[in-house]
Amino acid sequence: MATRKDSAAELTPSAARKVEIRVAGSPPARATVGIPVAISGAVPADIGLTRDLLRAAGFDANVGQAVLLPRRGGRNIVAVGIGAPAELNAARLRDAAAAFARAAGKHSPRLATSLTDVASVEPAIAGQAVTEGVLLARYNYELKSQPSEPALTDLTLVAAKDRLDAVKKGAERGTVLAGAAMLARDLANAPPAYLTAMKMAEVATRVARGRRLEVEIFDEPALQQMGAGGLLGVNAGSAEPPALVKLTYTPRARGRNATTNGHLIMVGKGCMYDSGGISLKPSDEVHATMKQDMSGAAAILGAMSALSALDCRTKVTGYLCCTDNMPSGSATKLGDVLTIYGGKTVEVMNTDAEGRLLMADALVLATEENPDAIVDIATLTGACLRALGPKIAGVMGNNQALIEQVSVAAAETDEPVWELPMERSYRSTLNSEIADIKNMGGPNGAAIHAALFLEDFIGGLPWAHLDIAGPVLVDSDESWRPKGSSGFGARLLVELALDFSPPNGATAEATS
Numbered sequence: 001m002a003t004r005k006d007s008a009a010e011l012t013p014s015a016a017r018k019v020e021i022r023v024a025g026s027p028p029a030r031a032t033v034g035i036p037v038a039i040s041g042a043v044p045a046d047i048g049l050t051r052d053l054l055r056a057a058g059f060d061a062n063v064g065q066a067v068l069l070p071r072r073g074g075r076n077i078v079a080v081g082i083g084a085p086a087e088l089n090a091a092r093l094r095d096a097a098a099a100f101a102r103a104a105g106k107h108s109p110r111l112a113t114s115l116t117d118v119a120s121v122e123p124a125i126a127g128q129a130v131t132e133g134v135l136l137a138r139y140n141y142e143l144k145s146q147p148s149e150p151a152l153t154d155l156t157l158v159a160a161k162d163r164l165d166a167v168k169k170g171a172e173r174g175t176v177l178a179g180a181a182m183l184a185r186d187l188a189n190a191p192p193a194y195l196t197a198m199k200m201a202e203v204a205t206r207v208a209r210g211r212r213l214e215v216e217i218f219d220e221p222a223l224q225q226m227g228a229g230g231l232l233g234v235n236a237g238s239a240e241p242p243a244l245v246k247l248t249y250t251p252r253a254r255g256r257n258a259t260t261n262g263h264l265i266m267v268g269k270g271c272m273y274d275s276g277g278i279s280l281k282p283s284d285e286v287h288a289t290m291k292q293d294m295s296g297a298a299a300i301l302g303a304m305s306a307l308s309a310l311d312c313r314t315k316v317t318g319y320l321c322c323t324d325n326m327p328s329g330s331a332t333k334l335g336d337v338l339t340i341y342g343g344k345t346v347e348v349m350n351t352d353a354e355g356r357l358l359m360a361d362a363l364v365l366a367t368e369e370n371p372d373a374i375v376d377i378a379t380l381t382g383a384c385l386r387a388l389g390p391k392i393a394g395v396m397g398n399n400q401a402l403i404e405q406v407s408v409a410a411a412e413t414d415e416p417v418w419e420l421p422m423e424r425s426y427r428s429t430l431n432s433e434i435a436d437i438k439n440m441g442g443p444n445g446a447a448i449h450a451a452l453f454l455e456d457f458i459g460g461l462p463w464a465h466l467d468i469a470g471p472v473l474v475d476s477d478e479s480w481r482p483k484g485s486s487g488f489g490a491r492l493l494v495e496l497a498l499d500f501s502p503p504n505g506a507t508a509e510a511t512s
Helices: 051-056 090-104 123-137 161-189 197-208 220-226 229-235 286-292 295-306 355-368 382-388 400-413 424-430 446-455 490-498
Strands: 020-024 032-038 066-069 077-083 110-113 154-158 213-218 243-249 263-274 315-325 337-339 345-347 373-378 393-397 417-419 463-467
Touching (some): 020 161, 066 090, 077 090, 090 110, 090 123, 123 154, 161 286, 161 295, 197 263, 197 295, 197 315, 213 220, 220 229, 229 355, 243 355, 263 286, 295 315, 295 490, 355 373, 382 393, 393 446, 400 463, 400 490, 446 463
Parallel strands (some): 020 154, 032 110, 263 315, 263 373, 373 463
Antiparallel strands (some): 213 243, 243 315
């Protein structure tokens, strides 16, 4: 039996670790310093090598390249490729900062870099991107008795005097956004015996403190009383009780006539461990990744943790729909009919299509608040992974203006999405002879079928669905995405909330 962590803080070792961020005109002593090098022009004198010697070492100064140059008796230098300065943007600068952090990672807990002083990128954008790149690249989740590498303790961003204030503002924003992603990563990387549904509720309660978040936890008796048959049905085979966690962020008032950007509700799948239930998954390496099937709920909690620090002007409500999905004598069976909160009935044709079931109750609850929009996020279908690969999430919905807002937030955070069609002629594959709807459609188009199922529970309100089954898991270190959980969606949802504008209520036409 695995030993469970007793403290909610122990479940988030990386997010809880603080890194001191400084902005200064010069690097401190004993720091490893990253110096930007472009693909053309003079090589900075501090590098101490010619371009030919750098090329001989395999360094062409492209974005993503970095080489450590040890100095005898002096500070270590890292040459960091930035490509063509005119082509730099936030995403490229974030990647360059990540390459620097990786190259220096095992040699120093103290880093400094002048990547924030690249003139072709606005200082606030540079401060944010470099901070995110370094912090996210140096993320490391482990429960070892001895750490495998030194933790990053401080980062100094070096910039010219006229850029210092703006770089500092960007760094503060980047620190908050990186923290949101690291919290999501910690939760998704946590072993399933450590992070149960009720433990997730405890973490949410701790995260809410000091962040102007109201927390309401619906435990098993409360869920039974309200008739949350979807979440309870998925939980039926588990020895662990379920939890529905509601978090509410309300913007701080700014005077008598203060306005906000509307009300956005987020609903996240929190399948703490997905065995498939009676429709048991094959016994292969996929099982070991199923602790991350709660990444949608983790992304929402990460995002909610950042809203007050960034003075978000949108009211945001988050629902974390948490349970594991286990086989046992009491588990939901194929052919069973569940009654979702609100009365709609679902015939269960596959217990491994559980994500749509456990979110359905919360989607109906969300409609009762009459928000301006609903966004759900879930590791929902392997079909979306197969269609778009491991780097891109699928986005679908009934409101094009809302989908465009999601897409803009995705581009700003370099968490890419691709819109899939809501082909409503496929809805007939979900028809049931004995219930209102089935939880499975035909063998093809499963990602669309899942979205069509969810649409049945959103009452016609503006809605977007994010299927993040592909990009939540990284197989090997890549830029600012270390192996393991990527935390995909946390930063995207923050940006969406910050820039949210209530969409019109007209639904999009069915597309083919």
